[in-house]
Amino acid sequence: MLGKQDAGQPDNEYAFSEQIGYLLRRAYQKHLAIFQANASDPQLTSVQFATLCALKDRGPQSQGELVRSTAIDQATIRGIIARLQARSLVALGEDPSDARKVIVTITEEGRTVLDAMIPCARRISELTVERLNPAERLALMHTLRQIIGTDTLE
Template identity: 60%
Template sequence: MSARVRSGRSSVEDDRPYNFKEQVGHLLRRNYQRHLAIFQAAAADRQLTSVQFVTLCAISDYGPSSQAQLVNSTAIDQATIRGIISRLVERKLIKLSADPSDKRKVVASLTGHGRQLLQEMIPSAREITVETVAPLNPAEREALMFLLRKLIEGEDGGN
């Protein structure tokens, strides 16, 4: 354990020179990059990215979804979700249609192929999660998940 942690002082409160390698954003980014590398290596479909996978999951969980609903449920920005939708339509994993309750809106829904691919990906996704947190013991894994959720809840009330 570092002296900084033992003393109860974080690098945020530290009066030493700024070290980007000790900043939360850098550490989160490094861990996210590590997770993405694990995802790409272990995914059942090597063409499917992690953000495409989570988009398929959201559509599966919530049913036919508008672009705005996907932005809200996945926390992926509007411009990025547009590209994801285009690529998923191109791969015939989702289809776009008019919203039955509001013909002006377009909703995305899973195709049979998309549903099948999602089911094939679930075991890989579970393995990816296990590998991502493998360096941690069970208590640390639980603490990490608790703290990550707490950071999100502080931002948006947990949505």
Template identity: 55%
Template sequence: MGHLLRRAYQRHVAIFQAAIPDSDLTAAQFVTLCAVKEQQSCSLNDIVKATAIDQATIRGVVERLKARSLIVVSPDPLDGRKLLVRTTPEGLALIDQSIPFAKQVSEQTFGGLNPAERVAIVYLLRAMTRAEEN
């Protein structure tokens, strides 16, 4: 089963990279940008929880987004040990530009699945990730 999940994920990432106009934006960066936008200002731990990307990887993703001026990282005024992450206007614009393409990516990832199969696979994937969280 792991092999099939990995192949499906690799296919999805390849579709994403081909469809998104910004060729430097990875799927991990996109989901991170979206998570930060949704939470407005959040810690690295918040991003890890929202994206299911491990702490070591998320640090690199955040650094690359910061280098592109898509996010701003600043110390938490209430807890100097924490960093807070916010999207910049450029980051918000890139999200808005990419959303229609991301929807196309989802559609292409489903491929030839009929509506019932699409609902079923999303349901099962959510059930699997919920099991991991408990």
């Protein structure tokens, strides 16, 4: 077990604030607050940023491919794409080999927003882990990859 139980907490007590889900959620909430406070574009959310990064790094993709490359669920990615399209940061087109498939492409405006955001993203990552020493940072990244089941970044 994790948390206070190891420090002598009786088995029948459950401190939700010492559970992994709670701590991960709190860490993510802190990261999101840092993201919003330090983003170069106050309208850009972290999931929109991740979507733009995936499109820049992997090229035009279908919604299903974006779901896989960003780890954002299908219902959420639809809304993200709609908001990015409304801002002209992405464009939608037909797949030449399958007219039923919609392909999402980052636009020049999207690249401009993304290019301005990259230095901010580096700072956001730094601010998120600023209280950790280099060994703790390495251990955190390793542990998170272990939890999600991958030893390397995808």
